[in-house]
Amino acid sequence: MSDAPSAKKAKLEPKYELLYWPGLPGRGExxxxxxxxxxxxxxxxxxxxxxGIQSLIGxxxxxxxEGDEAPALxxxxxxxxxxxxxxxxxxxxxxxxxxxxxxxxxxxxxxxDLKYLVNQYALTALDLTxxxxxxxxxxxVSLFYSDQKAESLRFAKEFRTLRIPKFFSxxxxxxxxxxxxxxxxxxxxxxxxxxxxxTVWQAIDGVSFAFPGKIKELxxxxxxxxxxxxxxxxxxxxxxxxxxxxxxxxxxGDGIFRYYPELDVExx
Amino acid sequence: MSDAPSAKKAKLEPKYELLYWPGLPGRGExxxxxxxxxxxxxxxxxxxxxxGIQSLIGxxxxxxxEGDEAPALxxxxxxxxxxxxxxxxxxxxxxxxxxxxxxxxxxxxxxxDLKYLVNQYALTALDLTxxxxxxxxxxxVSLFYSDQKAESLRFAKEFRTLRIPKFFSxxxxxxxxxxxxxxxxxxxxxxxxxxxxxTVWQAIDGVSFAFPGKIKELxxxxxxxxxxxxxxxxxxxxxxxxxxxxxxxxxxGDGIFRYYPELDVExx
Numbered sequence: 001m002s003d004a005p006s007a008k009k010a011k012l013e014p015k016y017e018l019l020y021w022p023g024l025p026g027r028g029e030x031x032x033x034x035x036x037x038x039x040x041x042x043x044x045x046x047x048x049x050x051x052g053i054q055s056l057i058g059x060x061x062x063x064x065x066e067g068d069e070a071p072a073l074x075x076x077x078x079x080x081x082x083x084x085x086x087x088x089x090x091x092x093x094x095x096x097x098x099x100x101x102x103x104x105x106x107x108x109x110x111x112x113d114l115k116y117l118v119n120q121y122a123l124t125a126l127d128l129t130x131x132x133x134x135x136x137x138x139x140x141v142s143l144f145y146s147d148q149k150a151e152s153l154r155f156a157k158e159f160r161t162l163r164i165p166k167f168f169s170x171x172x173x174x175x176x177x178x179x180x181x182x183x184x185x186x187x188x189x190x191x192x193x194x195x196x197x198x199t200v201w202q203a204i205d206g207v208s209f210a211f212p213g214k215i216k217e218l219x220x221x222x223x224x225x226x227x228x229x230x231x232x233x234x235x236x237x238x239x240x241x242x243x244x245x246x247x248x249x250x251x252x253g254d255g256i257f258r259y260y261p262e263l264d265v266e267x268x
Numbered sequence: 269m270s271d272a273p274s275a276k277k278a279k280l281e282p283k284y285e286l287l288y289w290p291g292l293p294g295r296g297e298x299x300x301x302x303x304x305x306x307x308x309x310x311x312x313x314x315x316x317x318x319x320g321i322q323s324l325i326g327x328x329x330x331x332x333x334e335g336d337e338a339p340a341l342x343x344x345x346x347x348x349x350x351x352x353x354x355x356x357x358x359x360x361x362x363x364x365x366x367x368x369x370x371x372x373x374x375x376x377x378x379x380x381d382l383k384y385l386v387n388q389y390a391l392t393a394l395d396l397t398x399x400x401x402x403x404x405x406x407x408x409v410s411l412f413y414s415d416q417k418a419e420s421l422r423f424a425k426e427f428r429t430l431r432i433p434k435f436f437s438x439x440x441x442x443x444x445x446x447x448x449x450x451x452x453x454x455x456x457x458x459x460x461x462x463x464x465x466x467t468v469w470q471a472i473d474g475v476s477f478a479f480p481g482k483i484k485e486l487x488x489x490x491x492x493x494x495x496x497x498x499x500x501x502x503x504x505x506x507x508x509x510x511x512x513x514x515x516x517x518x519x520x521g522d523g524i525f526r527y528y529p530e531l532d533v534e535x536x
């Protein structure tokens with residue numbers, strides 16, 4: 001049942017193509033959630049067929065400069081089949097989508113500088129994401145977690161004690177700051193949803209999956225009420241609820257956000 | 269003598285104010301080099317007086333939401349005193365400057381998507397920068413290098429062996445790709461300088477300071493000729509040469525880019 005909108009979407013011509021590793025949310029998820037907020041049909045190539053991943057491999061394994069598409073170091077990659085655009089870097093893809101899609105434009109349009117707050121907050125959420133990744137891979141992406149577990153234990157302690165509270169307090173202030181400027185809004189920048197909301201939401205969701213004990217502790221402390229209220233309310237919006245219940249939303253696993261009990265706070 | 273243009277600049281009203289830690293290039297340097305490319309006067313507050321750092325501390329130590337300036341987690345921070353804008357996040361500040369300043373606009377204007385290549389390459393150079401930082405701080409920014417030296421040795425080996433070659437090869441392809449599209453250019457995107465050039469240049473310059481043995485090895489291998497030619501030629505441009513010789517350019521030290529011989533390749 002929850003797949004009905006997905007099936008409907010599949011019948012429309014996809015406007016964008018997302019190239020990312022199959023089977024996990026990863027950094028591709030920031031692009032997916034932003035696209036879902038727009039309601040625009042998109043093709044998630046690596047997840048729609050077994051052979052899909054070959055499109056991604058084709059792009060990132062290029063060693064030379066043949067063709068019209070610019071070099072891309074790693075996914076996520078966004079392609080616009082109509083214009084021929086091919087770009088990478090998560091915050092760059094999000095910037096492109098928010099320029100291109102009116103659903104993501106900051107409002108009011110009379111304050112063009114809001115765009116740079118959106119980008120700033122999205123970049124900060126992606127920094128938090130990088131640190132959440134480094135919590136289980138502090139030494140090298142080319143090694144397994146088990147080969148850097150001792151370093152991970154040290155990293156995760158600092159991450160839980162200093163970094164998560166620092167980032168979360170910052171985003172709590174962002175919610176309150178925007179509410180002080182736009183009292184009728186429930187979003188992070190201006191009067192309506194932007195990719196600041198989708199990106200910060202996904203980062204907090206991922207960190208909550210990876211460090212459930214820490215997040216429970218923060219919620220119970222009651223100091224970040226504005227932030228958790230914003231997070232919970234966004235999760236209840238129709239488009240996001242539908243997406244989270246659909247098969248397009250992939251389960252967390254061995255990606256950026258991983259749950260290792262030994263890296264979280266001790267639970268009773 | 270080399271300070272003459274600096275003295276001249278100081279007499280003009282600065283259009284922008286940069287807030288960053290004093291005494292080191294750090295992430296503020298990406299903003300400085302971009303501003304230097306535009307020739308626009310700017311105020312480097314923390315470096316222009318002993319008291320300057322208080323302006324930065326004032327912004328980042330705010331615990332609440334008073335005032336009209338949005339929350340900023342950490343420097344660099346850019347202020348436009350005329351419009352009241354205050355933004356942070358290095359790639360965001362660079363994006364703002366490249367939108368605002370015609371000197372940094374990608375050309376030809378008939379290809380608006382070039383803007384997303386500029387942003388993509390700048391973000392990739394800043395990823396390289398983050399990894400260069402993590403090479404001496406793999407566990408926590410709150411600890412000293414000496415407290416994470418064992419982890420640093422492991423990280424740096426992977427960084428030298430896999431990551432530097434991966435990033436540098438990518439940027440070499442970027443130089444060659446753009447030259448294949450715009451044969452008369454010597455820049456990274458389109459026909460003229462953009463903040464892709466200033467950002468990639470500064471990242472490569474910093475990595476060259478921190479890992480001189482590795483970079484010497486790569487230069488001698490002769491596989492990345494397009495990249496090193498681009499780097500060397502940009503360094504000879506009048507504006508950059510003047511800047512590098514001025515007192516506005518701070519020496520590398522205990523910032524992001526640090527030289528620890530034990531982290532570099534063994535030298536004869």
